[in-house]
Amino acid sequence: xxxxxxxxxHTCLSPCGDADMTPNNVVNxxxxxxxxxxxxxxxxxxxxxxxxxxxxxxxxxxxxPGMEIETCEEVHxxxxxxxxxxxxxMEVVVQQALPPIQNKPEIFGEQWILNAEDDCIAEESRMxxxxxxxSVYDVVxxxxxxxxxxxxxHVDKSAxxxxxxxxxxxxxxxxxxxxxxxxxxGKGWSDTDERLCGLxxxxxxxxxxxxxxxxxxxxxxVETKEISSVxxxxxxKG
Numbered sequence: 001x002x003x004x005x006x007x008x009x010h011t012c013l014s015p016c017g018d019a020d021m022t023p024n025n026v027v028n029x030x031x032x033x034x035x036x037x038x039x040x041x042x043x044x045x046x047x048x049x050x051x052x053x054x055x056x057x058x059x060x061x062x063x064x065p066g067m068e069i070e071t072c073e074e075v076h077x078x079x080x081x082x083x084x085x086x087x088x089x090m091e092v093v094v095q096q097a098l099p100p101i102q103n104k105p106e107i108f109g110e111q112w113i114l115n116a117e118d119d120c121i122a123e124e125s126r127m128x129x130x131x132x133x134x135s136v137y138d139v140v141x142x143x144x145x146x147x148x149x150x151x152x153x154h155v156d157k158s159a160x161x162x163x164x165x166x167x168x169x170x171x172x173x174x175x176x177x178x179x180x181x182x183x184x185x186g187k188g189w190s191d192t193d194e195r196l197c198g199l200x201x202x203x204x205x206x207x208x209x210x211x212x213x214x215x216x217x218x219x220x221x222v223e224t225k226e227i228s229s230v231x232x233x234x235x236x237k238g
Contacts, residue, residue, distance in 0.1 A: 001222050003036040003230070006214035008068065008078050008153065008179060008204035011040055011048040015109035015129055018209045022118040023051040025210055027061050034216035037230055039064035039080050039204075043128040044094050046087045047113040053084065054116040064227055068153060069094055070129075071136040076153035076160045078179060078204070079143040080234070082227050086146040093142055097132035136162060140174055149176040149234045151202055155195075156184040169197050176235050177202045182214075200237065 009026060010017040023040075030038045040052045040063060049065035056063035065087035066080040081087040102125055103111055111124035134142070143150045152175045155161045163169055169178075177200040180189055184203075191201040203218040222229045 001225060002219045003062075003222055003225065004034060004214075004216035005037045005218060005220050006030065006035055006205050006207070007039040007064065007066070007080060007151065007202055008041050009038055009207045009213060010042055010068070011052065012110065012112045012114065013042040013045055013048045013124060013128070014208065015043075015103060015105070015111050015127075016208055017042070017109070019110070020210055021208065022114055023048055023055045023116060024118050026052060026213070027055045027059050027063065029210045029213050031059060031061055033213055035061070035214060036225065037062040037064065037220070038213075039066040039078075041066040041068045041078050041080075043068050044070060044098060044130075044132060045124060045128050046091045047122070047124060049087055050084055051114055051116045062225055062227065062230070064230065067091060067094065069134075069139050070131045070160070071139050072131055072133050073136055073165050074131050074160060075136045075162045075165050077136060077139050078151040078153045079139070079148050080151070080231060081146060081148040082231055086148060090143060090146055090148070094132050094134065095126070097134045098126060099130060101127045101130060103127040137173065144174070149231050151176060151234070152178045152199070154179055154181045154206055156180055156187055156189040163195060169195065169199070171197065175199060179204050181206060200234065202234065
């Protein structure tokens with residue numbers, strides 16, 4: 001089975017995410033674009049994953065729970081999970097490692113948690129766009145312990161990637177895949193780039209606005225249209 005995907009989408013819980021990035025809008029725009037499976041990956045939190053999964057289930061779109069975690073090295077990592085419980089367990093670990101800094105909505109933007117009707121049910125007060133005290137090695141190990149997959153986020157970018165911040169991809173850092181942005185090819189990156197050390201590549205949008213969600217260009221071969229099968233396909237080498 002071939003699924004068109006986008007595994008890196010923010011909602012209005014991320015302060016840098018547009019207010020229009022509600023669970024219903026994200027799911028419906030993904031369907032309009034022709035996608036089969038997406039992941040909701042807000043910064044250091046997963047408060048809108050449940051609503052997006054509920055909306056997706058009703059609409060026929062598979063939605064994975066996830067997070068974009070910022071490590072102490074300021075490396076961004078996309079973590080995807082089979083269950084919402086596992087994702088929430090990782091959220092607890094990450095938020096315990098965040099500095100006690102309050103968000104300033106007038107500077108960074110609001111951080112809204114919504115239900116499946118897009119009603120606001122809470123506002124996250126702690127600032128999410130900051131590094132936690134966990135190392136990239138800590139994050140990879142903890143996500144794997146919870147049965148998730150770990151993707152090195154936007155490795156072609158000049159900031160907040162494992163390669164930009166560490167200078168290379170450590171051989172002992174067991175990422176399941178590396179993410180290339182939509183601008184990667186123009187910057188001289190390819191799926192077989194030697195800097196990726198043979199990692200499987202994922203092409204996701206890192207969308208903060210509805211229009212930025214992937215077009216149906218990138219395909220993942222899976223056995224079944226289930227979260228477990230999607231994660232296994234990401235883990236599969238070659």
